[in-house]
Amino acid sequence: MKTLPQTCEECLEKFSNALEELVIFASRGDKSGYTETQSRDLIRNFEITHELALKVIAKFFEKHKKGPFSGSRDATVEAFHAELIDDGKGWLDMIIDRIQYNPVYNIDSQATFLSNIRKKYIRLLERFERTMTKKLEE
Numbered sequence: 001m002k003t004l005p006q007t008c009e010e011c012l013e014k015f016s017n018a019l020e021e022l023v024i025f026a027s028r029g030d031k032s033g034y035t036e037t038q039s040r041d042l043i044r045n046f047e048i049t050h051e052l053a054l055k056v057i058a059k060f061f062e063k064h065k066k067g068p069f070s071g072s073r074d075a076t077v078e079a080f081h082a083e084l085i086d087d088g089k090g091w092l093d094m095i096i097d098r099i100q101y102n103p104v105y106n107i108d109s110q111a112t113f114l115s116n117i118r119k120k121y122i123r124l125l126e127r128f129e130r131t132m133t134k135k136l137e138e
Contacts, residue, residue: 009136061075073092079091086127
């Protein structure tokens with residue numbers, strides 16, 4: 001049986017739930033940092049939340065007859081121009097951090113990535129959630 005395509009609102013709801021879980025994961029570390037398992041869980045949860053944010057963006061533009069985009073960078077830039085996100089550089093940094101964290105690259109970026117998730121990226125995702133909620137209520 002075919003499944004119906006998700007609406008932008010349904011995607012936003014999934015994103016909001018994932019963001020809530022991400023905030024909980026981020027609060028689990030102590031002053032000395034995270035265990036290896038906590039680090040992996042936080043990064044994985046962040047990646048899922050970021051992917052869901054990109055899906056919300058894609059569905060929003062699909063609803064407004066724009067796109068498709070060739071990748072997350074193009075969608076992010078377009079979302080900035082459409083004022084869905086308010087910090088284009090911060091969002092592009094998210095993408096770059098995810099790429100650099102990939103095990104294919106020989107860069108030890110986990111500590112920086114974890115710090116950025118906690119100190120920057122969660123706030124950006126929360127602002128995106130508020131903006132999208134307002135846009136979908138219009």
